Amino acid sequence: MVIFLDIFVFMKIPMHIKVEIRVSLILIALFSVNALSSQEEQEKELFDIEIKNKATEYKSHAYFHDAALFFIEKNWDSTLVYSMKQLNTIQNNTEVKDYTHYFRGYSFNQKDLFEEAEKEFNQISRQFEFYDLVKLRLGEIALEQNQFKKAIPYLKDGLLKSSNNLYFKKSIVLKNLGLCYHHLRQFNDAEYYLFKSIILQEKSQDTLEMVRTYGDIANLYYEQYRDDLAISYFEKAYKLSEKVKDFQSKRNTAFNMAVVEENRKNFKEALIYRKESEQWKDSLNNQNKIYEVAKLEKEFAIKEKQKEVTLLQAEKKAKTVERNGLFYSAIVLLILLTTIIYFYREKIKTNKIIVAQKERLDELNATKDKLFSIVSHDLRSSVNALKTSQAKLLDNLESGNLNALSNLLQNNSAIVNGAYNLLDNLLHWALLQTKQSYFEITSIRLFFIVEQIAYNYKPIMLEGNIDFENKVLKKDMVFADQESLKIILRNLLDNAIKFSNSDGKIEIYTQDVNEGYCDIVIEDTGVGMSEETRLELLKESGLLSKKENENIIGTGLGLQLCKSMIKKNNGKFSIESELGKGTKMIVSLPKTVL
Amino acid sequence: MDSVNVLIVEDTPAESDALVQVLTANNYTIVGVATSFKNALELFYNSTVDIVVIDIFLNGNPDGISFAETISISPNASKPFVFLTSSTDRKIFERAKLTQPFSYLMKPFNELEILYALEMAVEKFYAQPDVFLGDQEDTIISSQYLFIKKGKSLKKVIITDIIYIEVEEKYCNIITENEKFVILISLTKILKLLDTSIFCRTHRNYIVNTEKIVEIILADNLIILSGNHKVTLSDTYKDITKKIHTLK
The missing domain is CATH 2.40.50.1020 (LytTr DNA-binding domain)
Incomplete structure (x- = not known):
């Protein structure tokens, strides 16, 4: 833009003034380039290392640390924010403060807020390690604001104090000084500094800077109307610019040459230079275009990449979904399998139980069948006996034999009693198996129950001349269900009588052997039993089959019933017996404590 | 000393006859034998009754329990009673048991059992347990009578x-x-x-x-x-x- 404006002005105004303005315009253009180049990357990088060290040193100052890092990253806004935060904290030492102000000044400068920058730099104490840099920065700011007089002392100071400083280019400072004097129209001083600068640049082979500085020198002479010198430097700059890649510099030198030739009225030459300048300008534009195209391409590439990424993401998503699906179905299958195995095992278990139950049932059924056959056999015998007896009875009735009648009737009565007891036991057995019968455990006085049971057997015992004695104490009390206790005692007494010889003795008494239990003993002096029989009787669900004594030994149902009922009453049952001497049937029931 | 009055509720003549015989032999006075629920109520309210013997099943129905329930409702009129039954069917028992105090006797029974059952019924009814069975006491006191055990049976004395x-x-x-x-x-x-x-x-x-x-x-x-x-x-x-x- 500046250049176009320049041409426009050149066309309109008279020569003398025209040149001045032209030169100053070019100078400004050059200057701005200088300002840029004064922040050379290399120097900044070197300085950044220093900053980094400081940041590590003051790690405890979190904001300072952050501000420093942002400063290194050239994130000026963030640097400003964190440096402000750091300044707001109280615990600042001078060094931290100085650094912080430096960050702020530098950042403001970068954001072209020169006044703010100047303020910040001015707050830095003189003890600051890089105070020379501060001076230089202030000088640059002054230069930036065209306050050349103000800039000169700063630049000079800075230059003086840091002759060996690595963190800035001396040549640039010198050139800036030269420019200042140039603007102040102190051409001698300007010349001095520019030459000093060019010497340094020639030493360091900094071609680009040299091009610029030659331009500056040429301008300086040109403004003093020392055209020969000026033209030689313009040409020098122009030639040197051919080695440089910077289009702007090439264009500027070409343009300057065009202006020079024009002024010398060498329009042909001027035209060539101008064309070249145009060409560089185009190149510059082209370069810009190329940059733009490159940028567009890049954007496009990014977009493409983005698309690809999206596509990949979608694919990945799809894959994830697929994988998850597989995973879940695997889990479901596993669960299904486990369940199946579980149920299968359960089934096996159940089957086992069922088989066991079936065996037990078969066993019980067999027992029942056996019981059935024995009972029916017994009943059949009883009824048969009754039938025979009945026939005899009728015979005797006809013949009028009354003595025989009495005997027969007594016999019948005994048979019927036996059959009745059998049926009674059968009934209770059935009720017990189906758990239909009423059962209530209460406290019972044993004596009266024994009396009541014995009462029914008194005539039989009298007949058999069996001596019976109820030795149970009136105070003996047990916990039992009354009806089942009666059934137990009835059966045991019945057995005792059945296995007693005439003139035998039966005693019922209690003994206190087990803690908390009352032992009811039914003792007879009858035939007794072998150990084998005894064990057989005590066996679970052992029904005695017909054996030795057909007349006496019954079904075993009575004793089974006793055992079951004793168990139901929470009692225990035991037998003591000696063959030929007698038997003790012992029922232990929980005692009632008064 | 007076004999104790017993009302028998029993529909089978053979069994009631046997009961009458046994109780009379033991110095109880039989005030009547009812054969139905209605009959039983009439007899109960029209005579002085000390104990009632009730067969649970009257003509095939558990009317005996109904009767017991009826006489248990009025506290002044209620008297000790004993259920007679030939079945230990649990359902029937559960129902009969609701008539407190609950005494029962399984058929068939002998003389001692029925006398024992009557004594138990009186003990339970007047809430004075272990009187007739122990050695320490032989008398139960109701509001009207002393019930005294004399030998195998009970006697009463008007207070x-x-x-x-x-x-x-x-x-x-x-x-x-x-x-x-x-x-x-x-x-x-x-x-x-x-x-x-x-x-x-x-x-x-x-x-x-x-x-x-x-x-x-x-x-x-x-x-x-x-x-x-x-x-x-x-x-x-x-x-x-x-x-x-x-x-x-």
């Missing part, structure tokens, strides 16, 4: 007939207009259960029916009762005079 009671250790001499007999009962229990508005203690060993007092001779510490019975009045119990004055 208002008692003139005075003389305590001798764990025995009590009961003196009525016509009789004098000994019962087994503790003093504390008799004092607790007798109606205190009628019976008063006059001495460590004497409990007197105040309605039978003829004369009190304070000077001699003597009370003259109807039938010319004389009882000592000790100083400890002289408060009795005030009570009697207010009464007369």
